[in-house]
Amino acid sequence: MAKLEIEGEYGEARHGAFFAEFGNNGLDPDDLAAFPDYLICARAGELQTVESERILQAFVEGLPIKVLVQTDDLLEESMIGGDYLISGLPSRQLASTVIGFGMHYVLQSSSSSLFRLREQIARGLAYPGPALFSIFSGASGTRIPPYLTAAAAAESRAFPAFIYDPSAGPDWASRFSLDANSQIDLDWPRQRFDYEDEEHQLVSENLAFTLVDFAACDPRFTRYFAKVPRMKWSADLVPVTEFLAREPKDLSEKVPCLLMVDCDNRLQKVIVNDKLVREARRCAEAWRSLQELGGVHNSHAARLVEQERKIWAGQSRPLTAPEQKKTDATPSELPAASNSAPAEAVAERSSDDPYIETARCTSCNECTQINDKMFGYDANKQASIINPDAGTYRQLVEAAESCQVSIIHPGKPRNPNEPDLDELSRRAEPFL
Numbered sequence: 157m158a159k160l161e162i163e164g165e166y167g168e169a170r171h172g173a174f175f176a177e178f179g180n181n182g183l184d185p186d187d188l189a190a191f192p193d194y195l196i197c198a199r200a201g202e203l204q205t206v207e208s209e210r211i212l213q214a215f216v217e218g219l220p221i222k223v224l225v226q227t228d229d230l231l232e233e234s235m236i237g238g239d240y241l242i243s244g245l246p247s248r249q250l251a252s253t254v255i256g257f258g259m260h261y262v263l264q265s266s267s268s269s270l271f272r273l274r275e276q277i278a279r280g281l282a283y284p285g286p287a288l289f290s291i292f293s294g295a296s297g298t299r300i301p302p303y304l305t306a307a308a309a310a311e312s313r314a315f316p317a318f319i320y321d322p323s324a325g326p327d328w329a330s331r332f333s334l335d336a337n338s339q340i341d342l343d344w345p346r347q348r349f350d351y352e353d354e355e356h357q358l359v360s361e362n363l364a365f366t367l368v369d370f371a372a373c374d375p376r377f378t379r380y381f382a383k384v385p386r387m388k389w390s391a392d393l394v395p396v397t398e399f400l401a402r403e404p405k406d407l408s409e410k411v412p413c414l415l416m417v418d419c420d421n422r423l424q425k426v427i428v429n430d431k432l433v434r435e436a437r438r439c440a441e442a443w444r445s446l447q448e449l450g451g452v453h454n455s456h457a458a459r460l461v462e463q464e465r466k467i468w469a470g471q472s473r474p475l476t477a478p479e480q481k482k483t484d485a486t487p488s489e490l491p492a493a494s495n496s497a498p499a500e501a502v503a504e505r506s507s508d509d510p511y512i513e514t515a516r517c518t519s520c521n522e523c524t525q526i527n528d529k530m531f532g533y534d535a536n537k538q539a540s541i542i543n544p545d546a547g548t549y550r551q552l553v554e555a556a557e558s559c560q561v562s563i564i565h566p567g568k569p570r571n572p573n574e575p576d577l578d579e580l581s582r583r584a585e586p587f588l
């Protein structure tokens with residue numbers, strides 16, 4: 157119509173009826189497909205409510221747009237009391253609302269993972285419809301390099317990666333993926349940390365990287381931590397990972413602490429402010445919701461498995477005398493199939509022997525990765541201790557700490573000469 161107007165050829169009588177059919181908004185999906193996609197770039201920190209609403213409106217109408225929302229800082233001031241929150245709320249809200257529409261491509265990631273996700277980005281750009289890319293750049297203005305901040309945000313679940321691709325299949329299992337995150341079975345990824353103790357001995361620990369660790373990298377959180385002199389280190393200082401894994405009511409006398417390394421490369425212990433611990437609990441909850449969407453520790457599936465297990469247990473025949481005798485054997489002597497016995501059956505075991513409540517195992521691989529000679533799966537892919545002497549007490553304790561459902565009981569040390577038994581026994585206490 158505009159072209160005809162410019163050329164002076166538009167005639168109401170001749171062309172009016174033809175163009176009237178288009179109406180005010182008369183582009184159907186085939187018409188829209190002929191347009192090139194528009195790339196809209198926005199900074200999450202500068203997005204006004206009205207702009208977010210317009211972007212969402214464009215998604216609802218299926219306009220040919222690809223939207224990149226860049227978040228530079230996950231920190232926000234709390235509305236109550238001037239504290240900081242680590243949330244990245246605007247971009248999170250946008251991504252979850254667009255996923256809720258169910259028809260558009262959504263990719264969320266830290267900038268540190270972009271190269272690894274290049275194929276998924278290309279797929280999103282080629283997606284026949286609107287797509288949202290929500291990226292945390294890490295350029296928050298602190299002295300930490302943005303790449304490291306972005307990687308730490310991903311590792312600590314502060315800004316987890318996910319992809320929702322409606323073209324990948326008809327259901328959530330095929331559309332939604334958390335695979336770009338590290339160790340997706342766990343609340344917090346665990347990595348090996350080596351250091352030298354005061355006797356110049358090498359110590360290796362498997363440490364989780366939590367939201368508290370992420371905050372500890374940010375100078376703006378300095379006031380949330382306080383250094384504890386070495387002479388005041390005590391059993392009441394509980395590692396923050398352990399603190400987060402337990403119920404607040406069980407921790408009234410305990411103080412969460414974190415290992416940090418100072419400018420002279422010396423190991424320090426710092427205690428952590430309550431508010432930050434609450435933030436970390438909230439972050440873990442949000443991550444667990446994502447895990448459910450991604451089919452990890454899915455509560456519906458777990459409930460079904462439990463129902464099936466009960467039916468199976470109800471249909472099992474009573475044990476014969478020789479079989480009964482075998483159930484009195486130590487856990488490591490039990491055949492794989494009998495490890496599916498109900499949890500009450502294991503309650504009577506001696507707490508000196510290590511054992512696993514096998515029936516509750518979620519097959520997350522965490523313990524078998526620590527030592528696959530000590531921990532093994534039965535025919536139902538549920539873990540038990542196949543040889544308690546195939547590793548160290550440290551490995552038993554670390555497996556107990558890693559197990560997300562707290563079903564590994566490390567018992568008492570089996571080798572009195574193993575180093576650090578006092579410390580390990582203290583760490584084992586919650587799992588005895």
Ligand code: SF4
Nearest residue numbers: 517518520521523559
């Ligand atoms: S025992 Fe715990 S850590 Fe080991 S596989 Fe089962 S759930 Fe995972």
